[in-house]
Amino acid sequence: MSSSAHFPDSQSFQQQSNEFVFWLEANPGVKVNPKILLADLRSSGAGRGVVARSNISEGEELFSIPRTLILAVQNSQLKTLLPQDVEALGPWLSLMLVMIYEYLQGNQSRWTPYFRVLPSRFDTLMFWSQAELAELQASAIVDKIGKQSADESILSSIAPIVRANPNLFPPINGLSSYEGENGTATLLELAHVMGSLIMAYAFDIEKSEDDDDEPEDENDGYMTDDEEEQLSKGMVPLADLLNADADRNNARLYQEEESLVMKAIKPIQEGEEIFNDYGEIPRADLLRRYGYVTDNYASFDVIEFSLADICQAAGLPNSDVDSQPRLQLLEKHDLLDDGWVIPRPSPNDTLEDILPMELVALLTTLCQSPEEFEQRLLKNKPPKPSMDTPQAGLLYKLLQAKQSHYATSLAHDMQLLSSLTPPQASAELEGSSRRLKMALQVRIGEKEVLQALQGMLSTSASNGSLKRSANDDHDSRQSKSARV
Numbered sequence: 268m269s270s271s272a273h274f275p276d277s278q279s280f281q282q283q284s285n286e287f288v289f290w291l292e293a294n295p296g297v298k299v300n301p302k303i304l305l306a307d308l309r310s311s312g313a314g315r316g317v318v319a320r321s322n323i324s325e326g327e328e329l330f331s332i333p334r335t336l337i338l339a340v341q342n343s344q345l346k347t348l349l350p351q352d353v354e355a356l357g358p359w360l361s362l363m364l365v366m367i368y369e370y371l372q373g374n375q376s377r378w379t380p381y382f383r384v385l386p387s388r389f390d391t392l393m394f395w396s397q398a399e400l401a402e403l404q405a406s407a408i409v410d411k412i413g414k415q416s417a418d419e420s421i422l423s424s425i426a427p428i429v430r431a432n433p434n435l436f437p438p439i440n441g442l443s444s445y446e447g448e449n450g451t452a453t454l455l456e457l458a459h460v461m462g463s464l465i466m467a468y469a470f471d472i473e474k475s476e477d478d479d480d481e482p483e484d485e486n487d488g489y490m491t492d493d494e495e496e497q498l499s500k501g502m503v504p505l506a507d508l509l510n511a512d513a514d515r516n517n518a519r520l521y522q523e524e525e526s527l528v529m530k531a532i533k534p535i536q537e538g539e540e541i542f543n544d545y546g547e548i549p550r551a552d553l554l555r556r557y558g559y560v561t562d563n564y565a566s567f568d569v570i571e572f573s574l575a576d577i578c579q580a581a582g583l584p585n586s587d588v589d590s591q592p593r594l595q596l597l598e599k600h601d602l603l604d605d606g607w608v609i610p611r612p613s614p615n616d617t618l619e620d621i622l623p624m625e626l627v628a629l630l631t632t633l634c635q636s637p638e639e640f641e642q643r644l645l646k647n648k649p650p651k652p653s654m655d656t657p658q659a660g661l662l663y664k665l666l667q668a669k670q671s672h673y674a675t676s677l678a679h680d681m682q683l684l685s686s687l688t689p690p691q692a693s694a695e696l697e698g699s700s701r702r703l704k705m706a707l708q709v710r711i712g713e714k715e716v717l718q719a720l721q722g723m724l725s726t727s728a729s730n731g732s733l734k735r736s737a738n739d740d741h742d743s744r745q746s747k748s749a750r751v
């Protein structure tokens with residue numbers, strides 16, 4: 268949620284919005300449909316957002332932003348002022364550096380009115396205290412925050428450039444430099460503000476045809492999603508002031524040759540909010556990346572198990588692939604991963620629909636007797652993944668172990684949540700209370716998934732749909748794409 272707390276200068280909130288729109292429209296090539304309006308949605312906990320002033324038809328252009336106005340490495344003077352190649356830092360760190368530079372230029376930056384409408388405080392997990400993070404209990408999201416690796420990347424890649432160029436990066440807060448304890452802390456904070464803006468606001472900008480540089484490999488805490496492509500990133504004014512809310516998506520950004528164009532993808536009625544699409548992400552990820560949670564994302568909630576969790580439930584002494592022949596065999600056949608995600612089941616889903624085939628392959632391998640496994644090793648073939656009684660038993664044990672890692676029960680959390688929710692609007696919660704509520708929503712979602720899976724296992728056991736054993740031969744080439 269973006270509440271008043273995220274916009275410290277809330278007195279001039281509307282004035283900043285007006286100045287931003289005035290600045291935006293004064294830029295050559297910008298087109299803004301008079302049917303839209305930049306609205307103050309703080310009363311519903313959503314900061315700024317875009318709302319329809321009058322009815323809008325499907326396909327209608329909402330606004331168009333020329334590529335030259337995107338706050339991006341390509342459009343900033345910085346790349347001509349530094350001896351090194353800024354883009355070589357990779358999409359995240361290069362944009363972070365450019366944003367620090369532009370921000371420190373104050374009124375001299377081309378994007379000053381834009382910076383003024385961007386928040387400087389966040390509820391993303393990067394900014395949560397240890398006590399607040401503890402409220403997420405056993406959620407796997409806690410291990411994905413990556414604060415330490417982000418700090419390391421900033422200190423090793425950004426800090427040396429900033430410190431070597433004080434004329435380009437003037438120290439703030441009365442500091443004489445970004446050296447020393449205070450200077451380092453200030454620089455880290457500034458970099459995290461920019462990193463958080465990139466995470467929640469930036470777009471992946473499609474490369475132009477003549478730009479076919481190899482992507483850089485990055486590993487900072489703002490880049491924890493494997494599926495995220497290393498496209499160049501850019502902050503697209505106005506496009507990033509659209510909120511999102513799962514199935515309420517009614518607009519999409521189209522990347523055209525000269526501009527980025529936001530269009531309505533559905534008819535939008537007067538007074539309706541215009542929503543972009545942040546993707547089908549679980550509430551845990553919504554919180555990590557965007558710092559807000561709404562129940563509309565509950566259907567995307569998941570539960571995650573690490574390889575270590577599974578090996579422990581199976582009674583293996585460790586999850587070290589080199590010392591565990593069963594893991595080795597799966598790895599050899601490209602069936603092993605660090606962890607698995609099980610989605611929240613829909614009402615008509617069966618276990619086969621929701622369990623990843625590789626997870627069932629692991630459960631099956633771990634459930635084999637020493638003799639059965641010996642046979643597999645001799646044939647150099649993993650067993651055919653199947654959800655038989657032993658595998659179901661192991662999965663059940665795994666679910667129970669996971670549940671025991673959450674400090675409170677689902678019933679307790681539900682009660683706590685209802686006591687936290689004010690009668691009018693959740694937006695009224697501020698600071699730690701809002702964070703506690705969001706943590707509760709996340710852990711409730713995960714516990715619900717656990718409970719639903721336990722229910723499905725019990726049903727399968729009682730209706731006899733689980734087999735006694737698995738002994739079919741298995742062709743691993745087919746198993747990669749097969750459903751169990």
Ligand SMILES: C[S@@+](CC[C@H](N)C(=O)[O-])C[C@H]1O[C@@H](n2cnc3c(N)ncnc32)[C@H](O)[C@@H]1O
Nearest residue numbers: 268269313314315467507508509510511512557
């Ligand atoms: C791309 S920005 C959208 C503009 C933002 N509302 C602002 O005022 O700057 C993304 C941020 O908006 C907020 N947000 C987006 N959708 C929201 C929603 N449905 N409810 C509450 N906050 C939302 C979150 O704080 C998120 O990190």
